[in-house]
Amino acid sequence: MSVLVQVVCQGLSVGAVLALSALGLTIVYGVMGVVNLAHGELMMLGAYTMVLLSPLVGPWAAIALAPLVVGAIGLLLDRSLIRWLYHDPVKSMLGTFGLAIVLRQLVLIVEGPQLRYVGLPVTGAVSLGFGEQFPLWRVVIVVLAVATTVAVALWLMRSATGLKVRTTTVDAQIAESLAINVPRVNATAFALGAGLAGLAGALVAPLGSVYPNMGVTYLVGAFLVVILAGLGSVRNALAWACAVGLLTAAVAVPADDVLAQVAVWAAALTIVALRRQTLVASRV
Amino acid sequence: MVEHHHTRRQILQRAGGAAVGATSLAALLSACGSSDSGGSAAAGTTAAASGSKDAIKVGVLFSLSGNLSIAETSMKNATMLAIDELNARGGVGGRKLQPVVEDYASDFGVVVEKARKLVEQDRVAATIGCYASASRKAVLPVFEQGNAVLLYPTFYEGLECSTNVIYTSLVAAQHLTDTTGWMVKHAGKRIYMVGSDYVGPQTYNAIVKKLAEQQGATVLANRFFPLDQTEFGSALSAIRAAKPDLIWNTIVGAGIPAFLKQYQAAGFTPQQTPIFSGICTEQELAAVGGAAAKGHYFPASYFETIDTPENRSFIGRYQAKYGSAQPTNMPMQASYTSVLLLAAAIEKAGEATPGAILKAFPGVSATAPGEGTVTVKDNHHTTHTVSLGQANDRALYDVVERFAPRDPDPFPAGIVPASKIPTCPRRETT
Numbered sequence: 001m002s003v004l005v006q007v008v009c010q011g012l013s014v015g016a017v018l019a020l021s022a023l024g025l026t027i028v029y030g031v032m033g034v035v036n037l038a039h040g041e042l043m044m045l046g047a048y049t050m051v052l053l054s055p056l057v058g059p060w061a062a063i064a065l066a067p068l069v070v071g072a073i074g075l076l077l078d079r080s081l082i083r084w085l086y087h088d089p090v091k092s093m094l095g096t097f098g099l100a101i102v103l104r105q106l107v108l109i110v111e112g113p114q115l116r117y118v119g120l121p122v123t124g125a126v127s128l129g130f131g132e133q134f135p136l137w138r139v140v141i142v143v144l145a146v147a148t149t150v151a152v153a154l155w156l157m158r159s160a161t162g163l164k165v166r167t168t169t170v171d172a173q174i175a176e177s178l179a180i181n182v183p184r185v186n187a188t189a190f191a192l193g194a195g196l197a198g199l200a201g202a203l204v205a206p207l208g209s210v211y212p213n214m215g216v217t218y219l220v221g222a223f224l225v226v227i228l229a230g231l232g233s234v235r236n237a238l239a240w241a242c243a244v245g246l247l248t249a250a251v252a253v254p255a256d257d258v259l260a261q262v263a264v265w266a267a268a269l270t271i272v273a274l275r276r277q278t279l280v281a282s283r284v
Numbered sequence: 285m286v287e288h289h290h291t292r293r294q295i296l297q298r299a300g301g302a303a304v305g306a307t308s309l310a311a312l313l314s315a316c317g318s319s320d321s322g323g324s325a326a327a328g329t330t331a332a333a334s335g336s337k338d339a340i341k342v343g344v345l346f347s348l349s350g351n352l353s354i355a356e357t358s359m360k361n362a363t364m365l366a367i368d369e370l371n372a373r374g375g376v377g378g379r380k381l382q383p384v385v386e387d388y389a390s391d392f393g394v395v396v397e398k399a400r401k402l403v404e405q406d407r408v409a410a411t412i413g414c415y416a417s418a419s420r421k422a423v424l425p426v427f428e429q430g431n432a433v434l435l436y437p438t439f440y441e442g443l444e445c446s447t448n449v450i451y452t453s454l455v456a457a458q459h460l461t462d463t464t465g466w467m468v469k470h471a472g473k474r475i476y477m478v479g480s481d482y483v484g485p486q487t488y489n490a491i492v493k494k495l496a497e498q499q500g501a502t503v504l505a506n507r508f509f510p511l512d513q514t515e516f517g518s519a520l521s522a523i524r525a526a527k528p529d530l531i532w533n534t535i536v537g538a539g540i541p542a543f544l545k546q547y548q549a550a551g552f553t554p555q556q557t558p559i560f561s562g563i564c565t566e567q568e569l570a571a572v573g574g575a576a577a578k579g580h581y582f583p584a585s586y587f588e589t590i591d592t593p594e595n596r597s598f599i600g601r602y603q604a605k606y607g608s609a610q611p612t613n614m615p616m617q618a619s620y621t622s623v624l625l626l627a628a629a630i631e632k633a634g635e636a637t638p639g640a641i642l643k644a645f646p647g648v649s650a651t652a653p654g655e656g657t658v659t660v661k662d663n664h665h666t667t668h669t670v671s672l673g674q675a676n677d678r679a680l681y682d683v684v685e686r687f688a689p690r691d692p693d694p695f696p697a698g699i700v701p702a703s704k705i706p707t708c709p710r711r712e713t714t
Binding site for chain 2 (some may be wrong): 132137138248254
């Protein structure tokens with residue numbers, strides 16, 4: 001029983017981070033067909049926002065500002081670079097791969113290679129029974145991840161802009177003929193994706209440290225979830241993120257983390273192979 | 285050394301083909317530029333020496349750019365401080381040391397090119413340099429084939445004793461033996477081991493496991509993580525269930541702040557279950573922060589907090605030259621000491637040729653700042669005095685115990701089968 005409690009809590013905690021990082025990635029692909037290999041670097045920028053702003057405005061305000069700062073950077077990137085890469089997966093992969101290098105290197109030059117410290121905004125742990133404790137900060141991450149995913153899904157399904165985004169996702173040309181300002185929708189979607197990456201980066205920063213290359217690790221996990229959920233699907237991303245998190249914890253808690261990685265990738269490969277279909281989900 | 289900074293992890297990743305990066309490009313670019321910049325970097329500090337025909341050329345081979353530069357720039361600085369001070373005292377036997385600085389840009393391909401340049405073109409008398417074990421392994425053939433001298437100033441896992449390398453910092457068994465005894469005596473006999481999954485931490489953990497078991501302790505688990513792992517929730521659950529008295533930790537790089545912070549957040553305290561780390565200098569500890577670091581342990585032959593007149597003077601001279609905020613740590617102190625050992629060996633040899641210097645090295649001593657006398661032994665490793673540090677709330681280590689000086693043993697019995705223990709030194713490459 002104790003092991004089960006550990007696995008569920010740890011699984012949800014890992015899943016929450018995966019979901020947050022996958023969300024922006026999948027929206028950007030869904031709307032404009034851009035495979036954004038710089039998504040991890042956008043997370044890294046969110047983490048650095050946390051490093052630089054939390055001494056000035058406090059950790060909570062820094063977390064609130066991180067998606068705005070990185071969203072604004074995303075907007076600039078979209079208008080200057082990303083818009084040339086729409087609906088061409090190969091071109092977009094090459095372009096964003098290059099962008100990722102430039103972003104990492106810029107941060108390395110400006111901020112240096114050292115690990116940066118971010119304190120936990122809340123310390124302490126909640127008791128789960130069976131002698132188990134769960135850190136309060138992980139509870140915060142799970143709650144914020146679920147709230148963010150639900151908010152984004154509601155926005156997509158209910159709001160007028162959300163309708164335009166979905167229309168553009170289905171067919172950009174038809175959307176344009178319906179007088180939808182497609183470039184604006186694209187820019188909005190990319191800024192949203194970047195903002196979500198920024199939020200994810202700010203939330204994971206207190207769990208470890210912040211450094212220029214940190215995004216690479218998160219990108220791999222986010223892609224795993226996005227591929228399992230179907231590229232472009234927001235709703236499935238949360239469920240698959242939890243599934244990956246739970247499987248990781250189910251192996252890592254009783255056995256070890258190396259084995260857990262092997263198990264997750266073996267399962268992912270099997271699932272993708274059995275599906276016998278394209279990796280791209282039916283849109284949205 | 286064992287890859288103990290996050291940046292080395294990333295370089296390993298890159299070597300594994302996981303990420304081709306900007307750093308490669310930057311490495312190449314700076315590699316192209318730095319044959320000149322190396323010379324010019326040296327020129328400012330050695331204007332007096334550079335014109336002299338009698339000057340003894342010394343290679344200084346560290347990463348001054350790229351991911352490893354944070355640690356290695358301070359090692360280069362400490363080396364240059366020692367050379368400048370030596371020259372100000374009149375040099376060695378009336379001859380000045382002339383540093384030839386090369387930046388290998390955190391690239392284990394470039395380091396070979398740079399080593400070759402120092403050995404074959406510059407024909408330096410000796411080279412001080414390298415940090416990660418991967419960089420030392422990469423240049424071994426250059427130094428052995430060129431019959432040149434490398435002074436390696438970083439603590440490392442051992443299992444090597446090249447004819448052409450003088451290992452001036454700690455080797456694993458020498459580093460960990462007294463600490464293992466101390467922790468079993470003071471913290472308890474139920475040990476949970478964690479580490480990053482590659483040769484350095486595996487060797488460290490094997491040595492500590494052997495030593496701890498000899499003293500009646502039980503190793504509950506020896507758990508390794510992928511190098512880039514920063515998520516330790518599952519491991520912490522397992523640790524809680526195992527109820528150890530103490531944790532032995534050789535997680536490296538970005539994993540260090542992640543592990544210590546998550547450990548604290550999960551409700552563990554150093555009073556109940558202290559962590560003893562094998563690879564966690566003040567540099568890594570800074571990113572952990574005082575709150576999560578406080579109370580945990582790390583053994584080293586040098587700590588910034590060692591409060592002796594010699595160490596205060598050393599820190600003062602270093603900061604006067606490089607800035608008052610510059611921290612000091614074990615690898616940079618060993619870099620400084622390496623120059624003193626080299627000078628003593630040249631003095632003893634009576635000439636500055638690599639062959640004569642190598643022959644002279646065994647038995648040579650120097651006074652290491654904050655530590656005391658260190659002596660190079662026949663196996664090309666160095667005697668050291670290890671202290672056990674306990675982190676305070678400024679994320680620095682306070683010395684809680686100073687052990688007796690200990691001889692280096694690169695091939696500890698029980699870890700290496702008796703039949704496989706070589707006669708040191710030996711050729712490591714063919």
